[in-house]
Amino acid sequence: xxMLLNPLVLLANFVLVPGLAYGSQLALGxxxxxxxxxxxNFSNFSHGEVMSFGAxxxxxxxxxxxxxxxxxxxxxxxxxxxxxxxxxxIGLCLLLDRLVFRFYRHQRASSVTYLIxxxxxxxxxxxxIRFVIGPNDRNFNDGxxxxxxxxxxxxxxxxxxxxxxxxxxxxxxxxxVIVVAAIFWFLxxxxxxxxxxxxxxxxxxxxxxxxxxxxxxxxxxxITAGLAAVAGTLYGxxxxxxxxxxxxxxxxxxAAAIVGGVGNPLGAIVGGFVIAFSxxxxxxxxxxxxxxxxxxxxxxxxxxQILSTDYKFAVSFMILVVVLLIKPTGIFSGKSL
Amino acid sequence: MxxxxxxxxxxxxxxxxxxxxxxxxxxxVLACIMALMxxxxxxxxxxxxxxxxxxxxxxxxxxxLGVNIQxxxxxxxxxxVMGFAALGGLAAVLVSMDPVPSAxxxxxxxxxxxxxxxxxxxxxxIYLWKRARSQGKKRYWLIxxxxxxxxxxxxxxxDPSVAAIEAVDPAMTGYLGGxxxxxxxxxxxxxxxxxxxxxxxxxxxxxxxxxxxxxATLGISEIILYVLKFEDWLTRGVKNVNGLPRPVPYExxxxxxTWFQEIITQFNLSIVEASSLLVKLCYAGLFLIVLLTIIxxxxxxxxxxWGRMMRAIRDNExxxxxxxxxxxxxHLQVFVLGxxxxxxxxxxxxxLDGQFTPTSYQPLRFTFLIWVMVIVGGSGNNWGAVLGGFVxxxxxxxxxxxxxxxxxxLTSGMEPTHWLRLHxxxxxxxxxLITMGLVLLLTLRFAPRGLIPEVKR
Numbered sequence: 001x002x003m004l005l006n007p008l009v010l011l012a013n014f015v016l017v018p019g020l021a022y023g024s025q026l027a028l029g030x031x032x033x034x035x036x037x038x039x040x041n042f043s044n045f046s047h048g049e050v051m052s053f054g055a056x057x058x059x060x061x062x063x064x065x066x067x068x069x070x071x072x073x074x075x076x077x078x079x080x081x082x083x084x085x086x087x088x089x090i091g092l093c094l095l096l097d098r099l100v101f102r103f104y105r106h107q108r109a110s111s112v113t114y115l116i117x118x119x120x121x122x123x124x125x126x127x128x129i130r131f132v133i134g135p136n137d138r139n140f141n142d143g144x145x146x147x148x149x150x151x152x153x154x155x156x157x158x159x160x161x162x163x164x165x166x167x168x169x170x171x172x173x174x175x176x177v178i179v180v181a182a183i184f185w186f187l188x189x190x191x192x193x194x195x196x197x198x199x200x201x202x203x204x205x206x207x208x209x210x211x212x213x214x215x216x217x218x219x220x221x222x223i224t225a226g227l228a229a230v231a232g233t234l235y236g237x238x239x240x241x242x243x244x245x246x247x248x249x250x251x252x253x254x255a256a257a258i259v260g261g262v263g264n265p266l267g268a269i270v271g272g273f274v275i276a277f278s279x280x281x282x283x284x285x286x287x288x289x290x291x292x293x294x295x296x297x298x299x300x301x302x303x304x305q306i307l308s309t310d311y312k313f314a315v316s317f318m319i320l321v322v323v324l325l326i327k328p329t330g331i332f333s334g335k336s337l
Numbered sequence: 338m339x340x341x342x343x344x345x346x347x348x349x350x351x352x353x354x355x356x357x358x359x360x361x362x363x364x365x366v367l368a369c370i371m372a373l374m375x376x377x378x379x380x381x382x383x384x385x386x387x388x389x390x391x392x393x394x395x396x397x398x399x400x401x402l403g404v405n406i407q408x409x410x411x412x413x414x415x416x417x418v419m420g421f422a423a424l425g426g427l428a429a430v431l432v433s434m435d436p437v438p439s440a441x442x443x444x445x446x447x448x449x450x451x452x453x454x455x456x457x458x459x460x461x462x463i464y465l466w467k468r469a470r471s472q473g474k475k476r477y478w479l480i481x482x483x484x485x486x487x488x489x490x491x492x493x494x495x496d497p498s499v500a501a502i503e504a505v506d507p508a509m510t511g512y513l514g515g516x517x518x519x520x521x522x523x524x525x526x527x528x529x530x531x532x533x534x535x536x537x538x539x540x541x542x543x544x545x546x547x548x549x550x551x552x553a554t555l556g557i558s559e560i561i562l563y564v565l566k567f568e569d570w571l572t573r574g575v576k577n578v579n580g581l582p583r584p585v586p587y588e589x590x591x592x593x594x595t596w597f598q599e600i601i602t603q604f605n606l607s608i609v610e611a612s613s614l615l616v617k618l619c620y621a622g623l624f625l626i627v628l629l630t631i632i633x634x635x636x637x638x639x640x641x642x643w644g645r646m647m648r649a650i651r652d653n654e655x656x657x658x659x660x661x662x663x664x665x666x667x668h669l670q671v672f673v674l675g676x677x678x679x680x681x682x683x684x685x686x687x688x689l690d691g692q693f694t695p696t697s698y699q700p701l702r703f704t705f706l707i708w709v710m711v712i713v714g715g716s717g718n719n720w721g722a723v724l725g726g727f728v729x730x731x732x733x734x735x736x737x738x739x740x741x742x743x744x745x746x747l748t749s750g751m752e753p754t755h756w757l758r759l760h761x762x763x764x765x766x767x768x769x770l771i772t773m774g775l776v777l778l779l780t781l782r783f784a785p786r787g788l789i790p791e792v793k794r
Contacts, residue, residue: 103782258549
């Protein structure tokens with residue numbers, strides 16, 4: 001029994017738990033990308049930097065809250081500051097729409113034009129972030145580090161492998177579930193949500209039936225900004241905040257959105273988890289698992305790692321290529337928003 | 338003002354003056370302003386700096402020509418310029434460095450065998466994918482099995498060889514080295530490398546939604562960079578490759594040459610400065626030859642039937658398709674050509690630097706900056722792309738001193754140790770990111786046709 005439980009715990013510790021957390025972060029990010037895609041019809045490359053911006057506002061608010069002595073220990077103060085981060089990001093997105101994107105919407109510009117515009121926006125936001133907070137690493141998680149420590153787990157279960165759950169991972173999954181549930185309730189049950197879906201489905205028809213396009217677009221930006229701020233903060237809380245990382249995060253997020261089927265919220269969530277788990281499964285060193293199952297020394301000195309951890313980001317690209325080759329419309333094709 | 342009539346005979350010669358002289362005069366004025374700015378740097382800062390700026394401007398111009406071929410001619414968005422440029426740099430290393438015989442003896446055979454196995458696996462997969470179409474679900478399992486077996490075999494042959502190669506004098510070599518050929522050859526090889534990578538990406542992503550190409554190219558460029566950073570047996574990874582051979586003489590040799598010393602005495606120059614100026618001039622000459630060749634080729638293509646077809650495809654894909662043009666394969670062709678030009682520029686850049694540093698490839702510097710060049714210069718116009726390369730590179734380098742100067746000026750009223758002043762000065766380098774973004778957005782909004790707009794033909 002222990003022979004089977006130990007490798008399972010090992011996998012849970014290094015793949016399942018981090019995968020759930022990372023997958024939730026990617027899913028929230030991909031959800032934002034997919035919303036913009038469905039309603040405004042373009043790939044928003046600046047989404048990574050918008051996430052970073054949300055995290056930055058949250059961090060600055062955290063510092064401010066701590067300076068006036070507010071804290072919700074053992075939870076990180078960042079959770080208290082998150083609403084401020086969301087508000088700041090919503091402000092940013094509405095401002096960007098008013099100053100930049102609205103012009104192209106009225107022109108009915110092609111999606112590639114939008115794409116280039118969003119890259120310009122990405123430049124500017126990235127520059128502002130680095131200008132305000134600097135490019136360095138910041139750890140702003142001041143709550144309890146662990147929900148379950150590896151040593152405690154070993155004592156309770158009597159196994160030789162430990163299972164650790166970081167509190168940031170638990171918070172991530174919990175928050176993601178709440179946010180996703182709220183989004184789906186909004187899209188499917190409320191009048192505004194339905195009008196958004198109608199607008200995404202057929203713009204002209206929606207206009208004919210009296211839906212106010214400016215309102216739909218504003219609400220889309222508000223939701224996207226909220227999602228981005230939450231995703232950015234959770235990622236920063238889990239792995240520490242570094243502005244440059246968010247630029248690279250765009251690739252797995254887009255891969256997640258495409259794998260699931262762009263414009264489809266459920267697809268974005270599934271895609272996020274597909275990408276996260278493939279990254280972890282393909283870069284995990286199976287040496288210890290094999291040792292438990294088949295005894296030491298059967299496979300020699302190798303780590304039994306499919307891909308070196310250096311190539312973590314390459315995994316999302318490979319999955320993207322496979323999906324583009326086999327089913328370019330994604331897993332949940334044919335249905336949007 | 339005499340406008341050309343509709344049925345004026347088409348000009349055949351590329352460098353002849355256009356009928357619409359006023360537009361051409363504007364372009365000449367713009368080029369003169371650029372030359373003046375470079376000479377201003379020469380007079381104010383130093384001529385050495387001016388000439389290194391000129392060299393980098395020439396390379397940037399070639400890169401933006403490559404992007405212009407893809408974007409301006411065909412409307413294809415390549416977000417992976419960095420990767421193609423890096424492949425060019427790899428070509429410079431592989432062509433010009435001397436081979437390391439002890440490393441080849443240690444693991445050359447294993448690596449070659451492993452690469453062959455990998456190649457065979459891919460070929461078998463493609464064959465299976467095409468032939469086993471009738472097998473239904475079984476096809477996926479078959480391919481999965483081939484991938485697993487092929488990949489395991491490849492890793493088993495490559496891994497020990499990689500370790501052996503990297504153990505060969507890691508401080509000096511630790512990699513296979515190159516072929517020891519003249520580095521100028523690598524400019525062509527770099528183009529071929531980039532073209533091959535572009536062909537693979539294009540095969541996968543072209544013909545689908547237009548943004549997929551952007552995401553796929555972004556991905557491939559990241560992967561190319563990871564390979565260059567972490568496969569030490571090929572590129573020495575983050576240990577960098579230094580001391581690449583040069584196509585031009587070394588300063589030290591010039592300083593010792595008697596003919597050079599004799600010439601120098603005619604002018605009022607120090608010998609050290611003069612030798613480095615001459616080296617930079619030689620580079621500039623070589624780069625200028627490449628630039629003019631590429632412009633000549635692409636302008637002739639643009640004027641011929643091929644160019645008309647590309648414009649037709651860009652402006653209305655459906656109509657061009659209906660006229661019997663194979664849109665996807667034309668897109669693939671133009672994408673490969675543009676990437677090859679970027680690869681050539683990448684090889685030239687490494688040649689100029691004399692070293693290959695994989696960590697220096699940043700998407701902002703290599704992908705998005707080139708985009709700003711094309712859009713500011715005027716997409717669809719080769720001369721515009723060249724001017725854009727010059728102008729944007731000039732300000733990319735000069736924005737930092739200008740920004741620092743501006744901030745120091747603006748905060749001069751504050752106390753020298755005020756926290757805001759210190760913070761602003763410390764982060765002044767990031768202003769150029771904001772500046773470039775704003776330049777891109779403002780150009781797109783208010784002058785979407787750029788400095789030298791595309792000529793209506």
